[in-house]
Every structure is written in structure tokens, then in C-alpha cells.
Amino acid sequence: MQRLDLHFYQKYDTLTLANRLLGSELVHDSPEGRTAGIIVETEAYLTDDPACHAYRKQTTRNAAMFGPAGSVYVYLIYGMYHCVNIVSAEEGKGEAVLIRALEPTEGIGLMEKRRAARKGHGNFTIRELCNGPAKLVQAMGITLAGHNGTSLLDDASLFIIPPKHTDFEVVTTTRIGITQGADLPYRFYIKGNRFVSKR
């Protein structure tokens, strides 16, 4: 099973990459087992975009965004959740694609276990496992300490494989949960997919 390589991540500008990642599959091989899901919703964050964490300058927190394409950027949000991004564009530019939702394909039981461990109850529908950026980070077992600044390439345990199907339509809208740059059409999702976080 081939994974997306450096050439792929370097080939497209950030907005195009955010589109190209739709339909591909995010896979994590952890000691507990494999979890995987099809990427159904993304958002692009550009270097000249005030909503982007790299908009001002490089800091310890956002340093991974300035790494080479195909790197992973994980950050803490609202003091309690984490989100995951795929770094894009040239090294040093500070652009990335936020993964906002997955359609679970492998390791559903493990996903349920991880999500329940972080929250009070234990009953999740499959739809609730990965239909939000912080939810999928929990379900996939992605962590700040373990994955921020790492690569999706070579033999990394976290990686992406190409789409098996591309027979879907993409909806383009404004991004969720931001105030600055709120009018920019930088959010993309698979039309009609029930695992998307919001309509």
C-alpha cells in the first residue's frame, strides 16, 4: 500500500492540496493497533491570512508549520483539545491544511475506546467518532508530544494513502470557528458526506 510522498505534498499550492487531500485516507499504526479514516473535510491556512497561526512570526508553538511539506503540525486549542494539520508549500513559508473530519474505515473499536477515555460516557455512534478536528485527533491517537513536527513520509507510523474513489463533488465554503479572515472560501468538504462536521 503506497503512501503519498514528498513529491505529492510539494506539487500543489495549499488551497489545491486541501482539495486533493479529500478522499485520501489518514492512517495511524500505533502500538494499540491501526486506525484509519477517509479525509472528508479540510481547511487551508495561508501565510498572508490573519487566521493562520504562522501569520505573524515563527514561535515555539507554530514552529512545525514552517517545516517541509508533508510534516505534521499539532496544536492545543481552548486549553483542552488538539487539532492536526498537514504542512504544505515550501519549507519556511508557514502554510498548512487543517484536517476537520474523517469517515472511519479501520479500528472503529479502538477509536471508540480512545474517545470514551477522554470523556465521560462511552456510547458513540460511528458518525460522532471523527466529525470534528479535535474528535479525530482523539480517535486516531494523535498527540502533541508524539506527532507535532514529525513527518508523514518514509516509515512514519502516521501517513496518508491516495483516494480509492474520486467520484464525489467538493463543496467550498468559509471556515468554521474563526473571526479573522472569516469571509475567505478556504473550507472544503465532500458533498453529501454524513461525516462532515457541519453543513
Next chain:
DNA sequence: TTCCGGATTACCT
């Protein structure tokens, strides 16, 4: 040094 608000989620009404 202090203060504010955020690329969110879950739970309550």
C-alpha cells in the same frame, strides 16, 4: 505583568 480570546466539544435547557 496582566488580560483576552481562540482553527472546540459536550452537556444543559
Next chain:
DNA sequence: GGTAATCCGGAAA
């Protein structure tokens, strides 16, 4: 539909 939970970076002073 409204809001608490909960930490940190950046702006203000």
C-alpha cells in the same frame, strides 16, 4: 440554542 471547561500566545500598558 447557550455556555462552561481550561491553557497559552500575543497584545496592551
